[in-house]
Amino acid sequence: MVSIKRPRISRLSSPDNSGKNNIFYEKDIDLLLSIQQKPTGISYVYLEPFMEIEKYYPVIKKFSDAGIHQHLYTNGTLATEETLKALGEAGLDELRFKLGASNCSDKVIKIIAIAKKYIENVGIETPMTPEFFETFFNKKQAILETKLDFINCAELHLNANNIDNYYGENxxxxxxxxxxxIWSRELTLKFMKIAVEESWDLAVHDCSNYTKFARGLNFGGNEGRWVGSSNYTCAFFSIPYEVFLPILRDDNFKFLYEEELPAGYKPGELVF
Incomplete structure (x- = not known):
């Protein structure tokens, strides 16, 4: 898989960013494809693409002509029927909407339906939060009527920029x-259970942290690395141990099993 961060000055990088110092332009694509092994797929990530979507068309067309599967992420707020049609004509295979970013906006829901007219695979991929869960089910009928193909329920994982927004959570x-x-995965499982019970005509994917761990192993295997090699890692330079205090202090949360602390580290034995 190759991530393309910006087609104008297209930076193509492998999942571990081993090519992070290499800058490629659209004119280099033919050279790359003639020399190196074709990627199994390409994802367009990081920036909101519809801010300058016209720069994506020729890049998508080149990779489409080479028979490479491509998917693109968007919050959908700037998309129009004209630009969606152009993406389809360029050969985009899949469009993933971050529906939670717009709080399930009615405008974006309508855009999803329009996208299905021009792009083969259209779906939702968004972190599972209580806000998204509630708003989705308030607008469930309208969303399902778009005839989308899939919903990727991403387990919300935090970084230094947003972890303080969830201060005090388990x-x-x-x-x-x-x-x-802990509630992100719980909501995903609840979401999937409802989808099964109501027989939704689409795929619901559990994009949990464990799934991301398995994905990293798959990347490593496909790249011929040593057994167990993975790009799965923590988003923090050092583990912020203090964020786990609330769950340790929560008497209502029951761990499946607990290991006894070693001597000198038990309550009352540590002196600061």
Whole structure:
């Protein structure tokens, strides 16, 4: 998988950013494809693409002509029928809407329906939060009537820029990697249960922290790295241990099992 961060001065990088110092232009694509092995897929990430969507068309067309699957992320607020049609004509395979970014805006819901006219695979990918969960089900009928193909329920993982917004929430760390509020995965499972019970005609994907861990292993395997190699890592330079105090102090939260603290580290034994 290759991530393209900006088509105007297209920076193509591998998942571990090993090519982070290499800057490529649209004119270099033919050269890259003639020399290197084709990527299995390309994702357009980081920036809101519809701010300058016209710069994406020729890049998408080149990779489409090479038979490479491409998907693009957007919050959908700037998309129009004209630009969606142009993306479809360029050969974009998949469009993923960050519907939570607009709080399930009615305008964006209508745009999703329009996108389905021109792009083969259209869906939602957004972090699972209580706000998104509530708003989605308030507008569920309108969203499902767009005939979208999938919903990717991403487990909300935090970084230094947003973790303070969730101060006091019960959090956990997965495999010394992503840090998340425990309710994000719980809401995803509840969401999926409702989808099954109501027989929604689409795919709902559980994009949990464990899924991201498995994805990292898959990347490593596809790139021929050593067994167990992965780009899955923590978003913090050092683990912010203090964010786990609320869950440790929560008498209502029951751990599946607990390990006894070693001598000298038990309550009352530590002296600061």
């Amino acid at each position: 959090m956990y760390i997965s495999r010394h990697g992503y840090i998340s509020p």
